Amino acid sequence: MSELKIAIQKTGRLSDNSRKLLEECNIKIPNGSNALKSRAENFPIEVLYLRDDDIPQYVEQQVADIGILGENMVYEKDKDVVILEHLGFAHCRLSLAIPLKEVFTGPEHFMNKRIATSYPRLLGDYLAQKNITAEIEEISGSVEIAPGIGLADAVCDIVSSGSTLMTNGLREVVTILKSQAVIIVNKNLETGKQELLDKLIFRIKAVKNAKENKYILLNAPEKAVPRICKILPGMKSPTLLPLVEKGWCSLHSVVKEDEFWDRIDQLKSAGAEGILVIPIEKMIL
Ligand code: PRP
Ligand code: ZN
Numbered sequence: 001m002s003e004l005k006i007a008i009q010k011t012g013r014l015s016d017n018s019r020k021l022l023e024e025c026n027i028k029i030p031n032g033s034n035a036l037k038s039r040a041e042n043f044p045i046e047v048l049y050l051r052d053d054d055i056p057q058y059v060e061q062q063v064a065d066i067g068i069l070g071e072n073m074v075y076e077k078d079k080d081v082v083i084l085e086h087l088g089f090a091h092c093r094l095s096l097a098i099p100l101k102e103v104f105t106g107p108e109h110f111m112n113k114r115i116a117t118s119y120p121r122l123l124g125d126y127l128a129q130k131n132i133t134a135e136i137e138e139i140s141g142s143v144e145i146a147p148g149i150g151l152a153d154a155v156c157d158i159v160s161s162g163s164t165l166m167t168n169g170l171r172e173v174v175t176i177l178k179s180q181a182v183i184i185v186n187k188n189l190e191t192g193k194q195e196l197l198d199k200l201i202f203r204i205k206a207v208k209n210a211k212e213n214k215y216i217l218l219n220a221p222e223k224a225v226p227r228i229c230k231i232l233p234g235m236k237s238p239t240l241l242p243l244v245e246k247g248w249c250s251l252h253s254v255v256k257e258d259e260f261w262d263r264i265d266q267l268k269s270a271g272a273e274g275i276l277v278i279p280i281e282k283m284i285l
Contacts, residue, residue, distance in 0.1 A: 002192025003044045004200065007064035010036070010049035013160065014181055017089045018068045022047070025203035044196060053118075053140075055184070056081055062186050065193050066200075072158060072179040076119045081184045085201060088208055090181040092160040094119055096126075097170040099147050099154075104173045110134045110154060116146035117156035126156075126176045144168040209283035213254050216263075217276040222247055224271035231266045254280070 008018040022029060028041040037048045048064050055067040056077035066084075072094050074083060096115070098104060107130040116137040117123045127134055137152050144164050146152040158179075159165060159172055183204070189197060220228055225240065228251055232238050238253040251272075255263050264275060 001044065002190070002196055003046055004066065004193050004196040005046045005048060005064045007048045007050050007055045007058055007067035007069075009052040009055070009069060012052060013092070013158075014052060014069060014090045015049075017181065021068070021087065021089075021204065021207065024207045025200065027200075027203075043200075045200070053077070059184050059186050062188070064186075065189055066183055066185045066197060068181055068183055070158075070179050071182050072119070072122070072177060074182060074184055075177065076121050078121060080187060082187060083182045084185050085183045085204060085208075087181040087183060087204070088211065090160075090179075092158050092179050093175045094122060094156065094177040094179065095159045095172045096123075096154060096156045096174040096176065097144075097159070097165050097172045100169050100171050104171075107132055107174065109173070113153040114151075115154045115156050116143050116152035118143055119156055122176060123156045126174075144170060206282040206284050209285060210280040212257050213280055213283055214257055214260055215252070215278040215280050216255050216260070217250060217252050217274075217278070218267060218272040219243060219248060219250050219274045220270070220272045222249055225249065225251070227270045228267060228272060231263055231270060254283075 009015040019029065027043045027045060029047055030038050030041065037046055039046050050058060052069045052073050055069045056074055056079040058064045059067045059081045060079040068087065070090055070092065072092070074081070096110070098109065110127065110132050112133060114135045114137055115123060116139050118140055120136050120138045123136055137146065139146065143155050143157040145168055146155055147170065148168055155170060156176065162172065165172060185197065216232065229238055232251065232253040232255065238251045241250045243249055260277060267275060
């Protein structure tokens with residue numbers, strides 16, 4: 001019987017959310033404290049805990065069939081793998097940063113400078129595109145301390161909250177790439193593994209859709225219903241239930257999380273009352 005091998009980050013920005021996503025897909029992984037791999041109890045999947053930097057190579061070589069990691073790393077490593085799905089977490093950007101006291105005039109600021117980074121390919125592409133000659137100092141971690149210890153004039157690294165830059169007296173001046181967690185796959189999956197992957201992706205989409213949407217319930221006078229229906233399109237159209245009080249009804253629908261504050265103002269002015277917004281656990285479209 002087939003088994004799918006998934007590589008996720010062992011420790012770091014992505015690891016907790018990667019595990020959480022699998023759990024939300026109802027894939028139970030035993031909590032081995034320092035295990036480098038573990039087998040799920042209720043789905044034919046083996047989880048490999050690796051450095052995110054190594055995941056593209058392992059997926060290309062079929063050591064793992066699929067992997068969860070940042071898009072930034074996928075593009076940097078440029079291996080022969082396919083991005084299947086954006087996962088909506090670990091949002092960050094790859095940026096250039098300079099010491100706080102320096103004035104920034106534009107990309108030419110970096111002419112003949114030394115830039116420390118763990119992303120030599122992406123930085124090299126950016127510099128070439130801007131016709132800038134600079135020295136790339138490749139280091140594998142703690143990039144942000146490089147200017148402070150005289151190793152470089154600037155850095156090119158991942159920024160999420162920005163606190164690492166701030167702690168090191170640096171300021172973000174150029175964003176090269178925006179990134180989030182993605183799922184990558186080997187190009188030559190055998191049929192049995194592909195079927196398992198389809199099942200997994202189906203679950204991931206249901207979890208992702210659920211997170212991006214909210215269930216909304218409200219009360220409204222019957223005469224306000226046509227206007228409210230225009231504001232709340234829903235998956236098909238809103239559900240309408242009568243209230244005991246004559247002339248009133250209850251409307252149920254689904255709204256996109258990132259639109260819902262905007263919609264709520266419109267709903268209130270259309271006559272909606274007692275609005276409840278409830279998280280959705282799974283959503284199958
Ligand atoms: C990045 C980057 C910074 C930190 C920035 O590391 O190297 O150290 O995150 O986050 P902040 O803006 O919230 O302070 P990453 O998690 O990619 O780790 P890795 O390079 O060790 O894999
Ligand atoms: Zn890493």
